[in-house]
Amino acid sequence: MLLFTHPTGNANVRHAALGLHRAGLIGEFWTCLNYTGASPLSKLLPGSLRTQLARRSFPDELQNVLHAHPFREAARLFAHRAKLKSLVRHETGLLSVDAVYHSLDRQVARRLRQSDFTGVYAYEDGAALSFRTAKKRGQKTLYDLPIGYWRAARDVLLEEAQRLPAWASTLIGNDDSPAKTARKDEELALADRVYVASSYTLKTLASAPGFTAPVEVIPYGAPARLPGAPVRTPRDGTGPLRVIFVGSLGQRKGLSYLFDACRSLGSAVELTIIGTLPLQQCPALETELKRERVRWIPSCPHSQVLAEMAAHDVFVFPSLFEGFGLVLLEAMAMGLPIIATPHTAAPDLIADGQEGFLVPIRSSEAIAEKLSLLHHDRELINTMGARAASRAATFTWENYGKRLAASVSRACQAPATHG
Structure with a gap:
């Protein structure tokens, strides 16, 4: 034993x-x-x-x-x-x-x-x-x-x-x-x-x-689907693209590149960030969290995290160094396509262009390109999201x-x- x-x-x-x-x-x-x-x-x-x-x-x-x-x-x-x-x-x-x-x-x-x-x-x-x-x-x-x-x-x-x-x-x-x-x-x-x-x-x-x-x-x-649990509802082409990130708020997660990408797309994107501030002050991070079209939730129960995921269109996880990134599977289970780097478990979870996209680390341009593509093709979000949910169901x-x-x-x- x-x-x-x-x-x-x-x-x-x-x-x-x-x-x-x-x-x-x-x-x-x-x-x-x-x-x-x-x-x-x-x-x-x-x-x-x-x-x-x-x-x-x-x-x-x-x-x-x-x-x-x-x-x-x-x-x-x-x-x-x-x-x-x-x-x-x-x-x-x-x-x-x-x-x-x-x-x-x-x-x-x-x-x-x-x-x-x-x-x-x-x-x-x-x-x-x-x-x-x-x-x-x-x-x-x-x-x-x-x-x-x-x-x-x-x-x-x-x-x-x-x-x-x-x-x-x-x-x-x-x-x-x-x-x-x-x-x-x-x-x-x-x-x-x-x-x-x-x-x-x-x-x-x-x-x-x-x-x-x-x-x-x-x-x-991935989290098991329970009766009445939230799942993303397919949307038409109206309104800004709803982007979400969940994780610790540090640069190991590549956050600055996500902020840069979303800012470059202006009103086409709304970004939600869920995570607590690090112990050490970071004025650059605090400035980004206060910007227009950025919604910050410091902390919430796991059930609410999943509900927030289901209320968005795409999950972005541009981490520079990761062991897995459990939030990737959680977002996929909620029906979201993901955008993530190869320095996570994403290459083990998705085929590039099928359930989401793989982007290089430190590339706000690549993130912005994929977000713009999804913003202009809502049916692609729906298709990728359905594939992502099916794929997540194989990881129990x-x-x-x-x-x-x-x-x-x-x-x-x-x-x-x-x-």
């Missing part, structure tokens, strides 16, 4: 845990927050905070294996909400994301020494201590890399900071210390098997020196969980390597 661990538990983590649990492979699942809303005190919390905490809830099916260690992460969320920037400062803050990851990693390593697990399944930045312990005990080390390898990222993002210094403050990965990047390399070196979600992430591992562990690409799933979370469980089962049966 495996010890499965992740500090926060986003959609792909939940479904990985479900798939492994259903296959009888998880003994314990260690995380930070496990919000159930059952406590009477939860009703006293502000509605916005309850919404945020609800994202840290897990299915009933996992409750009997869950071990929550909430204090540091709860304090981090409070400090972030109270804008106590020194406490949550990148890497060095007492309540930084890194501090939360390392704290849980220490506890997991301690637990591995106390019980006879088959191995540990852990994620980037939260696996070094656990993997060291597992290696000494002859336990399997299974590593999930949700975004591309850090050296490949730095090549792209350092260049981007030089190209557009006004946006450099949002590229926080460039600030990773040598100690943090060495830790990432140690995690990779200790892994018996690595799981990634896109062929692009796999490609970035070519720049990892001396890396030899087997890697398996298992794409994520159930299949993801089953494929992952089958691979993990095989990995656990292979002889372990000792560090």
